[in-house]
Amino acid sequence: MVFAYKRIEARIGEYIAAHYHNVIEVGIGRNTDVAALCARAGLRVRATDIREPPEVPGVESRVDDVYAPDLPWYAGADxxxxxxxxxxxxxxxxxxxxxxGCDLIVYHLGNEIYENGGEIIDCGPVLHRYYRP
Structure with missing residues (x-):
């Protein structure tokens, strides 16, 4: 079961690395696999959480609250x-x-979705693109 769980993060990271260059993970918590994979792929990666995020090589991180974000810190993200x-x-x-002015992609827990689920991206796991400028 652990293998399948980490396979999901790997597929998400591979999709992001193939389509984006400057990314921010919001709510990284302790699951740093996607951010770490993106950093190893050469992307600029930033991460936030409401608690101090763990250190991840190649990932800039900070405490921030998505309900009151420090917008200048997010500048330039695609x-x-x-x-x-x-x-x-x-x-x-x-x-x-x-x-x-950037895309938003969410990988939900289980079968959760928000409203109509946005644009579906099937990269193995199902991603939801809720905003695209």
């Missing part, structure tokens, strides 16, 4: 993404992506 966020985080994630 993607904001979240892996298994609470569904209540999706509206402020959409607002953040809209404010900085």
């Amino acid at each position: 993607l904001v993404y979240a892996v298994r966020p609470g569904v209540e985080m999706v509206p402020p994630l959409i607002d953040l992506a809209r404010a900085i």
Whole structure:
């Protein structure tokens, strides 16, 4: 089961690395696999959480709250993404992506979705693109 779980993160990271260059993971928590894979692929990677994020080689991180984000820190990103966020985080994630003019992709926990589920991206695991400028 652990293998399947990490395979999901690998597929998400591979998709992001193939389509984006400057990405931010919101709500990284302790699951750093996607950010680490993107950094190893040569992307600029930033990560936030409401608690101090763990150090990950090649990933800039800081404490930030998606409900009151420090917008200048997000400047230049072409993607904001979240892996298994609470569904209540999706509206402020959409607002953040809209404010900085970048895509928003979410990988949900289980069968959760927000509203109509956005644009579906099937890269193995199903991703939801909720905003694209």
